[in-house]
Amino acid sequence: MIVQRPKLTWWERTYLPQILAGLWLTLKHIPRRKFTRQYPEEKPLLYGDYRGAPVLVKDADGRVKCVSCQLCEFVCPPKAIRITPGFRPENRFDANVEKEPKDFVIDMLRCIYCGMCEEVCPEEAIFLKNDFAITGYKREELQFHKEKLLELGGVHDDKIWKWKNK
Amino acid sequence: MSSYDILFWFFSLAMLLSGVLVIASRNPVTSAICLVALFVFMAGLFVLLEAFFLAAIQILVYAGAVMVLFLFVIMLLDLKASQRRRFGWLAAVGGLVVAGALVWELGIILQTPVTVAVSGQTEVGGGLEAVVKPLFANYMLPFQVTALLLLVAMIGVVLLSKKDLQ
Amino acid sequence: MIEFIVISFIKIAAVIGVMLTIVAYTVMLERWVCAWMQDRIGPNRVGPFGFLQPLADGVKLILKEDVLPHHVHKVLYTIGPTLVLMPALINIGVIPWGSNLPVFGRYIKGVIADLDIGILFIFAFAALSVYGIVLAGWASNSKYPFLGGIRSSAQMISYEVCLGLSVVPVFMQVGALNLSKVVEYQAAHSWLVLCQPVSFFIFLVSAFAETNRTPFDLPEAEQELVGGYNTEYSSMKFGMFFMGEYAAMFVMSALMVTLFFGGWSLPFAPFNAPATSLPVGLAHIGIFLAKVVALLFFYVWVRWTIPRFRYDQLMALGWKVFIPLTIVNIVFVGAVLALVVK
Amino acid sequence: MITLNHYLMVSGLLFALGIAGLVMRRNLLVIFMALEMNLNAANLALIAFSKFNKIVDGQVLVFFVIAIAAAEVAVGLAIIVALYRQKQTVTVTELNSLRL
Amino acid sequence: MNCLNVNTVDWGMNGTVPVCSVWIILFAPLVAAGLITVFTQRWKGLSAALSIAAIALGFVLSLRMFFLAHHGIWHQAHPIQWLAIGNVWIEIGMVTDSLALLMLLVVTGVGLAIHVYSLGYMKGDPGFSRFFACMSLFTFSMLGIVLSSNFIQIFIFWELVGVSSYLLIGYWFERPSAAEAGKKAFLVNRIGDFGMMLGVLLLWQHTGTFNFAELPAKMAAIPPGTLGLIGALIFCGAIGKSAQFPLHVWLPDAMEGPTPVSALIHAATMVAAGVYMLCRVAFVIPGALTLIAWIGGITALMAATIAIAQNDIKRILAYSTLSQLGYMVMAVGLGGTTPAMFHLTTHAFFKALLFLGAGSVIMALHHEQDIWKMGGLWKKTPITFGTFLIGTLALAGVWPLSGFYSKDEILLLAFGENKPLFVVGVATALLTAYYMGRECFIVFFGKPRDHHAYDHAHESPAVMTLPLVFLAILSVIGGWGGYVPHFLDPHGEVPHAAWGWLLLVPPALGFLLAGMIYWKPVPSDAPVKAALGPVWTWVENKYYFDELYAWIVKYVQGTIAAACELFDRWVLQRLGIGSLAGTTSVAGKTLRLLQTGNIQSYAFLFGLGVTLIIYYVVVK
């Protein structure tokens, strides 16, 4: 597209009208209603599809849903997820599945909140929750391990429950 | 010692010290800064001599314009290579000889107080009017010639500063 | 003599105290106005309504580690910030803050040093303020500060000319360089902004350039020069640059008030004549400060409205527009004074 | 009591310093600065005479000196810059193409 | 310049002539040119407006002066002393007699028409503003010639006219041919001007004055031989400017300029300057009258013959101009300045009309100048055709158009003074009618040759046709009532002869002949070519003048220049300058030993010297 440079009159070429208009515009904004949110006291409203920190969930029976298939690890664009697979002891209450993550680490410093892990999870074990203020004083603190993730995720009461009868 | 004397000695010694530093410092920028200090102290001496207008002009022109120009040029030219040695032996000796001879002669001359034939009747004020009135009355032609000289100098500088000077 | 010294010291202390307070709160004003214009609230955490923010900033600046990079020219690097702050502090001494204060039967003048060459004095020391920036830029021995310093020196030299020439008509009209006399003239006649709008306009714009304020803040242009001459500075040294800039703003505003807005005067009695009673004297100081603050607000207002110029535009504006304009203005005013007034 | 002699002495010392710098230094810019010192020494003497002679003409002369010095510095620096562009140096010992 | 002092000017009409107006007439165009050049280059409309306003102002003021003069109120200008070098006094003065006034009217009037016309013709040209600046500059120069009161002044403006015509002819300087034509015009003019300068200086040597007012009284002192020489030399100027044989070669080439330029310079004003100058200084040329008359006659006939064989619509007009100028010069040479000026005036009208008409045709055909590509245009461009026809008839001298009267006067004068020249004049008149008929028939009648061009042809806009109509009216009425000669010379007799109507015969014959050959659907030069044989080639190539001059420059001038160069190199340079320089350099080499090249050492020595001087002067 060719944009024609507008031909300015002598008066416009002094730029004074534009400057004055700009000053008037900014002045008008001074008494306006402010949009600032007093953040720590006043939390933002998060709407439906908000994608916060990814966490692990348990099912209604308190079983870890994750079976350590490592698809999320595979799909994660910034490689923030690291899973160490392991056996689920046979005599435990939740031994309906043989496999569970021995450790499940999400590096929240790396996570880009894209939601692909949630998308790809065949067990619906990982969810992006509303937590957005993931902070810490050390790098290690932001490497969320399995326990932390499960704690954040809590119980997810879901109709679909693949391993129920196994 | 009156306060006048104290001020005189302070300004004089500070000025001469600055002068020594101008000559002796290794770095041209330091020299220039010392020269600025020299000019400021000199303005102080002017004030002591009740030449207020000239004191202001001294700072305005010398410190404010001339030395900025100096600094500007020093910074423009990459002078790192020439900082190595300040003096050649021969030059140092020559300079000291000449300066020493001058000081010696000065000493001889000033041994007897310089008598002045007081030609003016009243004290000379150093205010604006006192200096400017004769400037516009008796010295009109030199004043105009100086203006012309400045103009010529300006043109000359513009010409000299052209990149494709041959 | 002793009395003179004592009074002068009191005046100096008062002036500098008030000035530095205003300077500190100008920073606040800057942040507030900026926020308001952008429909935000601005700093409101430290103290009631954030009023202690400048204090917190100051404490933070002082307590921060003072980094002295190894590649700098130590002496010049250290004196650079001081040189920036100094001219403003000196210049405030010749600006009349009020008419006079009748205290204990004495009339104390509302100015520290009532110089006959007042404006020359101000220009002389304002001219020195460029050294701070240039030296800081050079002594940092780093390319962004250096570019900032070079830009600044060129810019300040250029606009000093405009600044100086633009006020010539004012003094042609008043007939004296003494700032007190300028104010008294205005108190007696009318504010010079009405008689000399062109002078005022050029002075205003040049003052922006002299104080390195947006839209002429090219020496510190963050986006291009990561802060310009103060890039390598930290802690209180940086703080002094900061203070220097705002102090220069204060001085320029005060000067504009003095030259064009009638200083301490208001165009009706009893504010249009030097004070004879203490309340009026104090009111004069208040009026002066109110005007200065209004101009400081204008500074801030402009900063958050107008984007930065390009360097060549800046120079073209100075040399190709303002200087011819000032000269024409001088000739015009001279002609009017010669033909009409006489 | 400060007399004219004092001022003349200071002026003379400054002049001597200027001359010394002129001869000793190799950096053209510093030499130029030394020249400015000489001019200032003269200015000081002039103003001192003006004050003690009670004649204002000395001050007028200083005014001219300052004006001309400004012009001289401008031209001189321009020459130095031009020279530097040609020779890449401002060291006088290397600027000897006018030699025999 | 007390004339500019408003207090002394009476702007009223009650009896006095505003002193200022003549100055305004002269300088308004200069001011316009300056303003355009310096300020308004970018605003084309403003530039044109300035230029036209200046000349319109001139025209109006001239008209007023003219009417005031008619009522017997003559303008008196005070001369200004300009230079006084030794015993040479040079003034700047204004002549405002009837001659100047008439010329003033012609220049401003025709010029105004051409300026207006240019608005349309030059529309869209990138150098529009420059064009008008040049036009204004030219107008200023021309008016300067007209109003000059002495030889130096006239010479200055004479040269200014040369410069501005150079600018205008070379207006499209990006075209090599235009640039060359400008150069040629300038150089050829210089030859004539040089002669004129010699003549002026010779005159001054003998009379000690340049002033026209003082000269006639001092003419008696000049020996007759010298007088002839002076006359001939001054006539040289006219030869150059008015493009007389043998310096006529620049004019046809100058057709490279835009058509309004051709009209302004080469029809109405610049070329007329020569004739005007001759009339103005008629008192100094009595010694060379015969020469002048014959040069004029030869030019008239020769140019007319060349014109019959040209194909460029403007070139034909250019040769026609030459021919008519020959008439005028002839008239001057026969002692009739009044008929010359009469013809000059009418010629200005109709030749400007013809050029502008030609320009209109050229515009209509999108810058096609070859007449053989035109044809049948009368339907497409009726106004242009009509006015062009009037111009043609006027030029041919058909009753009752203006050309008839003025030409009549010259022919009658010639009949009385010099029979051979009369014959020449009559022949020229016949040829004039013939070639104009040819051009008219080919361009406007017959079948269109270039259908593409023809289909796109269109009448020019009003801004171009209005000047045409204006000039056409002038061309018709310009000669009526013998007003012009009467104004010039209130007491002179207008020659009359009972057989005067017989002079209508040559033009009629010419038209008849042209009609016989060219009044066809598809006209052609072939029959004429066949009839004339080698003469046609000779004529078509303009008598080989350009080639002759080229040969002269190449061989004669080249030889002389080479000889001079040899002398300069061997005698002056080697012997004279060389020995001097050698001595100096030896001395310099000796002194150079003092140079060490080290500034510090110089400074040291200088400082030492100062201390020594102080020591001897003060301390010791």
Added chain:
Amino acid sequence: MADTVKLTIDGQEVVAPKGMNLIEAAKLVGIEVPHYCYHPKLSIAGNCRMCLVDVGLPKLGADRKPEIGPDGKPVIVFGPKLSIGCNTPVAEGMVVYTRNEKVTKAREGVMEFLLINHPLDCPICDQAGECRLQEFSVDYGKGQSRFVEEKVHKPKRTPLGPKITLDDERCILCSRCIRFMKEIAGQDCLGFVNRGSYSTLTCYPGNEPNTNYDLNIVDICPVGALTSNDFRFQQRVWFLKETKSICPNCATGCNTVLWSREGIVYRQTPRQNDAVNQCWMCDYGRLNYKFINDPRRLTTPWVKSAAVGERLSLTWPEAIHQVTDRLRDAKGIAVIGSARATTEELFLLKKLATASATVVPHTGEADNFLLHADRTPNMAGARLVGFSDGRPSGEFTALVVLGEEAIPSDVLAKLELLMVIDLLPTKATEAAHYVLPGVTFAEKRGTFINAKGRIQRLNPAIPPVGHAWPDWQILAALLKELGAGNYASIEDVFADMARTLPALAELNLSKITDLGIDLSHRFTQMNTDSSVDICVASVAKKP
């Protein structure tokens, strides 16, 4: 009759040897016929029905010649049913379609049947990613199942011997494992029980697989029914990088693939090389890779400092510098190499020696299939570059040991310098003055020459652990510092070897393909030291 026949598969002319089945014939022209039970090295069972193809033969006229149709081509008669590709031999003039509608529908049906009882537990299945069921259901499956009833549940997590876990739900009853154990491993221990949907793989009571080749059935299982306990739940296969390598555990030199991720080797599987190991490898070699990621690995050079009284870590330049200084001072250098080192390393080591160059043989029991008695991979190479068995001998005060731990104590006593290059702390490193960390076979390039005289190539699967250097690089650095050679890369070393050793003449590393080059004929021509046992054992298939 010629040995080949001409047929058309999917419109492409194929010339195939007689007796070849259609799966292999199609493979010749790059057409894949999906299959589960068929394995080229095993007998044909034909029970998965995945390889059904449409087969037609020319109609034969009365004269037993093909009838020519109106279009001038033989008339083809297609069978009413599809044929299994694995058990249909090629025939002259045969026309085969592997992708027409009939075949496609048949495959969809087969896939649907196979998946009826298959648990969709891919997320926890180790086979996911290399599962034929996954692949073919994507490629040929219908994409949905019409089976809505309860699936048959079978035993999961059944141990099948100490090394294997069986998940019967995933089993598609292809019987490859049964056939392997019977035909290759020689232990007939597996079989199906029950019928129909309840068919289950199981081992005969009291007869668990316990040969040295059990784990091969994990490899050949097309689904995740059989999983290796060693690899179970260790890592998903799609993360793993495959690197072609050679098993370093015996002189057979089985071709292998190393599966690694981010510097860790997770498993080792055989790679087909019919000249060496066909498709198999022994469990002994397969499982012996853990030392690669052993936490005790040596990672930095160190010196036993007398002054400090303990080990002192060194940087490599320091180490190389100090060692060469000491070596220069030594009166004679003896070397002890290891036949686990590559030929290049041994070659360089030999160059270092001024006194004797010896290797220590390591032997075990051979099993006459893949496991060789010589448990070092490169004894032939060591012999080739001039190492001999025996004690260090000759005049020497310095001893350089490369990957060997047994040093005679009397030798140790008289040494002024003992320098050891090794992977793990050993007795030798305990005694050494200088220890330089080398790398395992998985981290370096180089060649092994197996017992049959085949030279084969190693590729680095993972970067060296810690600051370790490949052994050849250490040796090259030492030699360079000593001024005894300048090898910038392993190619330089090999080029030097090819120059010096006639057996390797005109070879270079890239000429040795992934399958190696047989050099045995060169050894016989060489007629070198008779003690070099190059043609040790002929690899024979067990009956």
